[in-house]
Amino acid sequence: SSGINAEWPLRPGITRGGEAGFVGDLIEESVALQTRVEWYTSMIGIKASLTPLLNLLQSRGVTRVAITEFQQGKTSRWGLAWTFLPSLPPLLTPNPDKASTVYTFDVPNSTRTRVSDFITTTAEKLKVTTQLCPKSSQHETWFWMTADSNTWSHGRRRKKKKVPTATLR
Numbered sequence: 001s002s003g004i005n006a007e008w009p010l011r012p013g014i015t016r017g018g019e020a021g022f023v024g025d026l027i028e029e030s031v032a033l034q035t036r037v038e039w040y041t042s043m044i045g046i047k048a049s050l051t052p053l054l055n056l057l058q059s060r061g062v063t064r065v066a067i068t069e070f071q072q073g074k075t076s077r078w079g080l081a082w083t084f085l086p087s088l089p090p091l092l093t094p095n096p097d098k099a100s101t102v103y104t105f106d107v108p109n110s111t112r113t114r115v116s117d118f119i120t121t122t123a124e125k126l127k128v129t130t131q132l133c134p135k136s137s138q139h140e141t142w143f144w145m146t147a148d149s150n151t152w153s154h155g156r157r158r159k160k161k162k163v164p165t166a167t168l169r
Helices: 018-036 047-059 109-125 155-162
Strands: 040-044 064-072 075-083 128-132 143-147
Touching: 018 040, 018 047, 018 075, 040 047, 047 064, 047 075, 109 128, 109 143
Parallel strands: none
Antiparallel strands: 040 075, 064 075, 128 143
């Protein structure tokens, strides 16, 4: 016998369901342990993993969740923390230096609807969720925009793979 458990992946670091599957298993284990641990934490490397994990936490009755972003150069990671203890102080405090980016465009009222439609259509193509902000009024249109996944990075690398190269002899 090789000593390898057939239920476990053949290579270390590979888990069924990938990163979301691995952290999902941690969430399920935390449901069993509940208040025996104050804060459960995990670092997420793929932003698209956050949404299903947050949905899982919500479906398991977890109401105290914190998310933060770590950046080193062009690399981003996300910290996910949750607790079953309602009396704990917040794990993270908002960083006033990390405010949302606000872009302002002055557009004549006559073209405001067309510009809004263009923005939402373009955002959909980029897989960016847009939501009309309650701050909107008759004279201003505000959107909240969230990138659900990173669809724009490594574009040069993808293009390079598509372009056939001639072999020199």
